[in-house]
Amino acid sequence: MTELSLSDIAASLVMVLFTLIIYQAFAWLQKKFNQAWLNPMLLAIAVIIPLMLYLEISFEHYYSATLPLSQLLEPAVVALGFPLYQHLKTIRQQAKFIIPILALGTMIVILLSFAMTVFLIAIPEIAVSLSLKSVTTPIGIALTEQLKGDTSITAFAIILAGLFGGLLGPSWLHFIGVDSPKAQSLAIGAASHALGTASVSKISHQHAAYSSLALILSAVLTAILSPSLIIMLTNFLTNI
């Protein structure tokens, strides 16, 4: 019995270390080549999945072995308070514009994502996951768990939303006539969270500040608004 748990601990350690090493290696690569598409989370997942299939490790086994890593998401949510504090001055000055815009935008897109998924795919858990894809990973995953969505679909959707907005956002916004740097970075922070913020932060400090401001405020607004909105939508569906 003791032997079994010892080998469990060893296996768990190996998987945690392996996950961290792969992630760090891709993070280093991204830093070196400075390309948004070299997303360490996406690439690490792309390496781990074939490996697990090859070694015949089930997802449940991997997930329980690496549980300490998943639990780190909770302190990561608390850590978001720091940039919020850094931007307090800007938030006070511009609150009357930024908060209503982000609140409205967030609600419209939650409704739209939920409705599109229900009509096209018709699986409620997936609809919950896709509704929560515009926020930063720790908040998105926490809300998905709370609202009975599917956390792995949420994680996947969050990365894609980040890549779409981070890579194509600036040229799309130019194309539709949104030229002000503040408006551009606000939009990208709201739609593409940390990934979008990382890619526009290279342009200027102002871009970095407005994008991370939008990322934090939309995360907070989503955390406040999405539970009642999604519960309402789910109830509405079951009553039809």
Place this chain on the structure above:
Amino acid sequence: MPAGVGIINHYDLLRQHGFTLVAIIFVTTFVLLTLTGLAYQHLVRKEQPPESATNRQIS
């Protein structure tokens, strides 16, 4: 990240609905970009008209 690896259990879902899934994410992300960008630019311009616009009004 461990949550992302869970996509492994959704092979059937991705094969059946993968394209729709990605399309929904794509469309709604661009809707949010467009709404936020246009709304903020519009409101800020209305509040503080750019220099050139004010000058034109005076002359």
